[in-house]
Amino acid sequence: xxxxxxxxxxxxxxxxxxxxxxxxxxxxxxxxxxxxxxxxxxxxxxxxxxxxxxxxxxxxxxxxxxxxxxxxxxxxxxxxxxxxxxxxxxxxxxxxxxxxxxxxxxxxxx
Amino acid sequence: xxxxxxxxxxxxxxxxxxxxxxxxxxxxxxxxxxxxxxxxxxxxxxxxxxxxxxxxxxxxxxxxxxxxxxxxxxxxxxxxxxxxxxxxxxxxxxxxxxxxxxxxxxxxxxxxxxx
Numbered sequence: 001x002x003x004x005x006x007x008x009x010x011x012x013x014x015x016x017x018x019x020x021x022x023x024x025x026x027x028x029x030x031x032x033x034x035x036x037x038x039x040x041x042x043x044x045x046x047x048x049x050x051x052x053x054x055x056x057x058x059x060x061x062x063x064x065x066x067x068x069x070x071x072x073x074x075x076x077x078x079x080x081x082x083x084x085x086x087x088x089x090x091x092x093x094x095x096x097x098x099x100x101x102x103x104x105x106x107x108x109x110x
Numbered sequence: 111x112x113x114x115x116x117x118x119x120x121x122x123x124x125x126x127x128x129x130x131x132x133x134x135x136x137x138x139x140x141x142x143x144x145x146x147x148x149x150x151x152x153x154x155x156x157x158x159x160x161x162x163x164x165x166x167x168x169x170x171x172x173x174x175x176x177x178x179x180x181x182x183x184x185x186x187x188x189x190x191x192x193x194x195x196x197x198x199x200x201x202x203x204x205x206x207x208x209x210x211x212x213x214x215x216x217x218x219x220x221x222x223x224x225x
Contacts, residue, residue: 096141
């Protein structure tokens, strides 16, 4: 059974600071890994998908790295803005199923 | 293109009542999933389907049943609701874009309270 841990559970930073969100998983036999954003009371929005053969994936201010052999992924958000405040979820994929961590709740202070 | 939609958005049930949650997708995806999300926990897979007419159990299937009679719809049923089923329920769908790659797309969720 895939176990996913996200550290820290919560993070509060001033606007403009770079964010580093960590994810670890126990079963390294994954096909890919998705990072999601969830706003309070809302559904999940996919941010990035990293294939198992990739080391990193970038989209705008977001960059995600993947070290499959050690079971780790990191999401970097550059120059944070108040609009980045949300919960970020990591989800490695085994077969066609995702396993989720509890998330990191980010607050960016103006 | 509405993506993944869920009906209803909110519902309050009394213990022992039954209800059905509907998930619909217009992306012609083969795979569909039902999750529940509880405070402080990640999403947990209840049931899933790999195609029309198929269903399979996920991590927490007890107390729930599902059906996938049409490719675009995935129904989640609670036969006799219990307070422990108070949660937010999310539906998702996916397809195999490349070998081994199934990017999932999520609906907005249904908030269920069982009193």
